[in-house]
Amino acid sequence: MGRKKKIQKTPQWLIRFLVWRERHIKEKTFVIILAFIVGLLCGFAALLLKWLIHFIASIVTSHATINEGNYTYLIFPMIGIVLAGLFVRYVVRDNISHGVTRVLHAISQNKSRMKPHNMYSSMVASSVTIGCGGSVGAEGPIVYTGASIGSNLGQLFHMSPRVLMILVGCGAAAGIAGIFKAPIAGLLFTLEVLMLDLTAVSVMPLLIASITGATVAYVFTGYNVEFDFTQSEMFVTQRIPYVIALGVFCGLVSLYFTKVMNMMENFFRKRLSTPLQRTLVGGSILAGLVFLFPPLYGEGYGAINGLLDGDTSSIVNGSIFYSDGDNPWFILAFIGMIVLFKAFATSATNGGGGVGGTFAPSLYVGCMAGFFFAYLLNNLGIIDLSTKNFALMGMAGVMSGVMHAPLMAIFLTAEMTGGYDLFLPLLIVSTISYVTIKFFEPYSIYTMRLAQRGELITHHKDKAVLTLLKMDSVIETDFLPVKPEMSLKEMVDVISRSNRNLFPVVNDEGMLLGIVLLDDIRNIMFRPDLYRRMYVSKFMSMAPAKIEVGQTMETVMKVFDDTGAWNLPVVENGKYVGFVSKSKIFNSYRRVLRHYSED
DSSP states (O other): OOOOOOOOOOOHHHHHHHHHHHHHSOHHHHHHHHHHHHHHHHHHHHHHHHHHHHHHHHHHTTTOOSSSOOGGGGTHHHHHHHHHHHIIIIIIOSOOOSHHHHHHHHHHHSTTOOOGGGGTHHHHHHHHHHHTTOSOBSHHHHHHHHHHHHHHHHHHTTOOHHHHHHHHHHHHHHHHHHHHTOHHHHHHHHHHTSOOOOOTTTHHHHHHHHHHHHHHHHHHHOSOOSSOOOOOSOOOGGGHHHHHHHHHHHHHHHHHHHHHHHHHHHHHHHTOOSHHHHHHHHHHHHHHHHHHOGGGSTTOHHHHHHHHTTOOGGGGTTSTTGGGTTOHHHHHHHHHHHHHHHHHHHHHHHHTTOOOBSHHHHHHHHHHHHHHHHHHHHHTTSOOOOHHHHHHHHHHHHHHHHHTOHHHHHHHHHHHHOOGGGHHHHHHHHHHHHHHHHTTOSSOTTTHHHHHHTOOOOSSHHHHHHHHSOGGGTEEOOOOOBOTTOBHHHHHHHHHHOSOSEEEEEOTTOBEEEEEEHHHHTTTTTOGGGTTTOBHHHHOBOOSOOEETTOOHHHHHHHHHHHOOSEEEEEETTEEEEEEEHHHHHHHHHHHHHHHHOO
């Protein structure tokens, strides 16, 4: 017996407030107030998450040494995965992995409604995972947390799905802005990654939430940027060909990262059937990689700061290869291996039961890839490039490719590092990387899972509205079925009781055999001499196509376009369910479009 769902009554004070609000505060004004509250709460949530991660990591790494391998790295990453997995399985009892993907799913499939536990569960699980060495980022969890705060606050005040969608975007934007101190990037994240339309209604709440989240971070942590970058070598236009080459390289690295993540995710889901197997395999892979390559520990921001500061040798600190830190070719090989193995470490963390995002890993891989590119050319004697500058450009390049968000990657990199003097090369690398990966992969690492299921809302208005439509809402079931052995007389009797001119033909098991169109039998239905001689099996016809239950509305409309039909039968495993009409879909389409687009 499952637990009975408690019916929660709306408190009287809230009912009185809602009535007062409707009389005295316009909806647009109230949405702006809610956006400010969401920004405030998400800013504090981002601060709390960062503090938890650093607090746990400081305890775990307090006894780590620099000049030799640390065998504790073989233990603590596994402990983090186990603790996070137990928390999710026995306390949360819900899947909270792939936070950004789940936000996209909530927008497209659940009317932007998210569960209350999402406001804290991702923070708890991810802080333990990352603090103990999980090779993932905190940005995915803070997006999930922020979006949940926006959704649940909107639900508390009984806002419409259209407003809930805006508040979800406000929470996500404020989360990104708060954790990175990057308000512009927070806004662009909702546009490029969550794919919300920037309209007259949504732009102001999104801006307010994003600015508020960043302001909270600035007030409590100061005006220093996330990564300490000082441009000591000016960028010159003669380097542009190498910047273009870096863009292509980052696009290919992004493709590699995305494919490996997808491959490993499928491996953990399909090949490992029990949580224990997934924890053992994922924990072992993660622990082994972190022991061999300590920069893979946690978010890896320390390694990024080292490379952006021009400190090359520190990359091998805490590893068994510390003595080789002065050999440039070993450094090159070491960083190259990190670029290759980061995707495995990230997917092993999540696949093993840990909770974290791919936001920080894409930044990390980008920094390593950009540094590797410049360092390789320098040591080959081809040209003398600034490894610091190219490491910074690489961050924007790989993030742009992995997330399919070039604008966000540009502004996030500039805001996090203060590297606005490199704005032109950041533009070039980010754009080239995005164009490169689009040749091979049409979807981002977040959207490919939903796109495969046809549940992805997009900036394409027609596709977005069709995604929001549900098959169940357009199936019509008032068609009277007939049997193939029925005579014409019995068919006429059925016609007399029906308001439709279309009749499904089914057998005793309910399997759809064909259809009867009234126009096809109009010439014989008034001939009594044929009533006993003609049977449904003689004059029924095959349906031009069948719609399967569960197909996406975009697929359904393509079938209508291909067949030219106005009505098509819906079946489930061959059994008749009902009919879908093009006119019903058009009416529903107009209703949804008007509901989500009104200003």
